[in-house]
Amino acid sequence: MTLPLTPAWRARILAVLAGIGAGLAHPPFGLILGIAAYGLLMWLAETDGPRPRRSAFFRGWLAGVGYFAVGTHWITEPFLVDAANQGWMAPFALLLMSGGLALFWGLAALIYRIAGARGPWRVLVFAGALTLCEWLRGHVLTGFPWDLPGEAWRAGSPPSQVAAYVGTYGLSWITVALGASVALLWEAGRTRRVAAAAIVLTLAALYGFGALRLSRAVETAATAPLVRIVQGNIDQKEKWKPENLDMVFSTYVRLTTRPAKARPDIVVWPEGALPAVIDDLLAPGSPYATRLTDALQPGQTLMMGANRVGPSPGGGVDYFNSLVALRREAPGLRVTGFYDKHRLVPFGEFLPLGDLATRLGIRSLVHMPEDFTAGPPPAPIHPEGVPAVQPLICYEALFPGFASEAARRGGGRAGWLLNVSNDAWFGATSGPWQHLNIAAYRAIEEGLPIARATPTGVSTMIDAYGRPILGARLTLGQEGILDIRLPPALAPTVYSRFGDAGFAIMLLLSALIPLVGRFRRAV
CATH class of the missing domain: 3.60.110.10 (Carbon-nitrogen hydrolase)
Incomplete structure (x- = not known):
């Protein structure tokens, strides 16, 4: 006889599945419909648990574990090159990698929960919270921006061309907002209609604009190197x-x-x-x-x-x-x-606190007997x-x-x-x-x-x-x-000239939505 799952456990399992689904949107799997999993994660973050804020963080973290387990399971391979001496580290490396990176997703779900946004515009708040934390993932310590949400679109496809204007972080904001909008299709009335229209228009814009840009591609000269x-x-x-x-x-x-x-x-x-x-x-x-x-x-x-x-x-x-x-x-x-x-790879080209590691005898985590030195x-x-x-x-x-x-x-x-x-x-x-x-x-x-x-x-x-x-x-x-x-x-792109300015504007919009909502409710 099997015992029925409690609501808390159902939410945890769904969180892991949401992360796996979002991870499978990336190459080589290419299941781009997996971005709809961001809608499931948004719903889980705003659904009450035993302790609402703590539950939101934990569910976000579980989703991150699923996402990064799919995206970084290759981390076990380097330890199998010298399997006799280092193979035992492989499962721990995957657990530490996926669990550590998932902290950023847990933080994103917590931020979204605290923001308390309502209505259909909350998908932009969720997109801002998650992509802000993805930006942090790309910068904290040495940064590790592997498989950003915007990189789920195959590079060279029409939607990927948006990165020439707002960069990959900006495209990630659009991608997460698009995926999160799927959750609104289960709501009644005007919200469902707005969400459906937004999804169709966003997809049309991504593919239409990208196709137009690709149609203007320049041929390679016969005299090129x-x-x-x-x-x-x-x-x-x-x-x-x-x-x-x-x-x-x-x-x-x-x-x-x-x-x-x-x-x-x-x-x-x-x-x-x-x-x-x-x-x-x-x-x-x-x-x-x-x-x-x-x-x-x-x-x-x-x-x-x-x-x-x-x-x-x-x-x-x-x-x-x-x-x-x-x-x-x-x-x-x-x-x-x-x-x-x-930019050197931590634990691959240098060992953080390497002198201490040498004294403790764990220098073997790095394949070189000495750390590499970062260039200028x-x-x-x-x-x-x-x-x-x-x-x-x-x-x-x-x-x-x-x-x-x-x-x-x-x-x-x-x-x-x-x-x-x-x-x-x-x-x-x-x-x-x-x-x-x-x-x-x-x-x-x-x-x-x-x-x-x-x-x-x-x-x-x-x-x-x-x-x-x-x-x-x-x-x-x-x-x-x-x-x-x-x-x-090509001529310098908008992104190459202005960097993440477009993404910063998107984050500002995400931050203003809950503030405006609270002001309107107050008056």
């Missing part, structure tokens, strides 16, 4: 074995020198392509320096993700996760530019013979406005974006597909094409509208090259 993206597809477990360095290096050289109808101007190797420090490979007398020189033709530029070392202000050396530009010239190779990753604030680099480029190394592609903020610091606007990423850490999960979709949103926001190179997939070229070039993709587990001309940059 030809870029070769190299994907070696070497298993992560094998790559880091010292005895495999020569095999890894030979694979990338072989692909780099593969014959083609036209000579590539730029060759791109991904982040973490080689299991070695670039300074050692290029040292005088190194056989790898000679082989690398021979792999390039005169005038060609190789842009490769690499680990490099530099002197530490306190003595010793610092390790950097970098993008290095090497140009083949008559005598050999010359470094024509480099970029050191500015980012700015475009200008390698010789290459259009100005803003590198986005792995994690940096998650952050809206990263490239335009870099341009405003000096160095001018880049002509393209280059995302080198070691997505091999994700394994054969949804992680690489989600990262691809997220990175493509940076192209839409900035109006710039983005070349993407990863060791094991997904590598591609994406135009300034966020669309992967048709037929130009190396998928998961595929070795190969892509030779493709660099798509044109």
